[in-house]
Amino acid sequence: MTEVTELGYIALGVSSLAKWQEFAAEILGLEVVDEGEPRRRYLRMDFWHHRFILDEDGSDDLLALGLRVSDAEAFEAMAAKLRDANLAVRICSRLESDDRHVLQLMRLDDPNGNPIEIFHGPHVQYSKPFYPGRRMYGKFLTGSGGLGHCILRNYDLDKTYKFYRLLGMTGGIEYRIPTPDGKPIEAMFFHCNDRDHTVAFGLGGRKRLNHVMIEAESFDDFAYTYELVRGRKIPIGIMPGKHSNDHQYTFYFLNPSGWLIEYGWGSRPATRQSEYYSEDFYGHEFQPDVLTPSWDALQADQ
Ligand SMILES: [Fe+2]
Incomplete structure (x- = not known):
């Protein structure tokens, strides 16, 4: 294939x-x-x-x-x-x-x-079991779902759709979020395996990378990481919450390069028919003091 x-x-x-x-x-x-x-x-x-x-x-x-x-x-x-x-x-x-x-x-x-x-x-090294850099309750969820997902910069959603369809991915608009100026934010998500999305577009920003998501197998690692991030006073861009598309509990925080890591747990498999959402289950409160300087304002480049 x-x-x-x-x-x-x-x-x-x-x-x-x-x-x-x-x-x-x-x-x-x-x-x-x-x-x-x-x-x-x-x-x-x-x-x-x-x-x-x-x-x-x-x-x-x-x-x-x-x-x-x-x-x-x-x-x-x-x-x-x-x-x-x-x-x-x-x-x-x-x-x-x-x-x-x-x-x-x-x-x-x-x-x-x-x-x-x-x-x-x-290159896969079964002779070298994963050795986490700090204490963990469980492992990372990778396997057939790959390392996680990322949201990338885009200029043209139509061209982007055609390109990723050519690579064999499926997907489309999954979020249509109303804004005060009447022009909704539209975000497009693609999957190529059971993970809900592997690559997505539509959030804008100056850098190619908006965020990378990695997923823990244990809820305890999600909560433990949140405590570590709070304890080290690392800026949190989006507070804990649950996404409507992948049903995952996640939060987002700044890495040393100034874009975001999303750390999550509990995702559901990809849906095979299109749906769209205008909001999440709950949570995921944006922190403008962190997001605006790091993303140069949402949609700035679109
Ligand atoms: Fe994400």
Whole structure:
């Protein structure tokens, strides 16, 4: 099948590896791996070699979204499909795929300039069980649902829809939120497996990344992380609450790059028929003092 199957990894540019290492281990509970490469660290959350690559380049933004296809045949079919659609896709060298610890890699940009990497064959290390960076009650929920989800910058929802449909994802508008000026905020969500959404668009902002969501298997880790974030006085952008689309309990807080991490628990599987919502179950109160400076005002770039 010519379709992406999961969000496998995310490459991030950061201005301070030291701050990110501390944040990833002590707040998020991720495992930090130093492979001896200058200005690079890897973050693990399961048996994969990594789920995040941190490169200290000063950008504090997304460097690549790593989307998986099932095998070499699917990889070839995807490359052909993207070329047929006149997209500028590049098959990467062995050196480049080795750098990502995958068997094969191709690169292209989505219509919003977000760098996409499509790969197959991640390096999975069953000999190296996940070792959390701090105490955890359970593990992270990854498996067939991938590492989590992210919301990316977009300029054109129609072009974005066509591109991600071409990658084999399904979805559409899931939130239509009324605003005082009468023009509703519309957010578009895509899934490619049982996770409700893998990538989404529509919240605007100056950076490519609005937020990345990771999900704990235990409610206790959700609550414990909230206490840690409060205790360290890390700015919270959106208070705890429950989303209408994935039914997940989450809250959002700033990371050292100035965009948001969403930490959650308890999501439901993706729905197979479209629905839309104008609000969440409850909670998720926006904190304008944190959100406005970090996002440069919602929808500023749309
Ligand atoms: Fe989210």
